[in-house]
Amino acid sequence: MSFVRGLACKECGTAYPVTARMICDECFGPVEVAYDYAAMRGKVTRASIESGPRSLWRYKDLLPIEGEPKAGPRSGFTPLVRAERLGRELGVPELYLKDDSANYPTASYKDRVVAVAITRAIEFGFDTVGCASTGNLAHAVAAHSAAAGLRAVIFIPHDLETGKVTATLVFGPRLVKIRGNYDDVNRLCTQIADEYGWAIVNVNLRPYYTEGAKTHGFEIAEQLGWRLPKHTVIPVAGGTILPKVWKAYRELIDLGLVSDDGPRIHASQAAGCDPVARAILSGATTFQPQKPRTIAKSIAIGNPADGPYAIRVVRDSGGSAASASDEEILAAIERLARTEGIFTEPAGGTTLACAIKLIESGVIPRDEPICVSITGNGLKTIEAQEGRLPEVPVIEAKLEAFAAIAQDMPRAAERAGTRQD
Ligand SMILES: Cc1ncc(COP(=O)(O)O)c(C=O)c1O
């Protein structure tokens, strides 16, 4: 059984039935899924969730599907890592990383939103799905639609990383590169959704798609032992995940599953595309669109559809924002790799770099629990690190050849003092 009651406009509240619709006819505001929370009370419990599968579908009662999940049976429930080595470096005793770089099957947070959107697309009877993407969504739509036996038509800006293009193409979708940036791609996709009648997951299925992002927040709370971190630092591209993590926290509080200790949400963006962070820092309620120029291509959205909601959530929660330069992003990627053994892409580097700035400037106190959302995997964006890592020596397969380059590497026995001879 489903607790979904319909769709409702986020601005004027006009109610709509459960159909493929993104915009309110009355005020052109975005529509969102409405649930019967009263009916959930007592039925959706810690125990009911814990008895579910080890995937995002353990939160099925809080997601907008009618029947059984039809995509992403192994997506979500990614690790929440206690980052002790990085935390020690930063002087933060309770530092956590929600690691969606380990999401299945496409190694980014987008496996969550696509699992929900494709399930809903199948319930609506669509046979073709698509998306406008900065790369990770393309990868996820291609994989999940292949597994579900649906046709996929995917639109991306022309200049994405090769890893993301190859990782998408291998699943056999129709992939189209658009001359322009993400905002141009998105505009075209809105027209295509109308003209062709396909399920474009982040356009006409957007109300269902965005709900999948709540599972990132549900998992943080459950994996912390049904507790919310005082601070959550989240990246902003289109502005989906940030407000949805907040919504997840609020739903768990309202259902009595966690206590309300005033969780704060902080926004992170790349300095080359930071309309939301700028608006927050200047106290504005709306943002000025930008033309993106950053290596963090997956979050390079200059005119974010849900940007105003990201701004509102940060303000309502008492959070803040930061933006990070390309150099800071790359340095944060390498720092995370060296301290925690996690290789993230520039979106994750952005979030960590911004979290470090907020900690070092005292905006986030070091002695409070902090969770940083790592939303993508560095294996898809290896060109970002090009020219920054040490040259790799090539030597003959001889011990002397190795010894000649190993003067700075102490022998284990000398270091440990256990050598016998
Ligand atoms: C790796 C990664 N992180 C974060 C985001 C944030 O997206 P949004 O703000 O649209 O939820 C994206 C979007 O494409 C992404 O690819």
Ligand SMILES: [Zn+2]
């Ligand atoms: Zn409306």
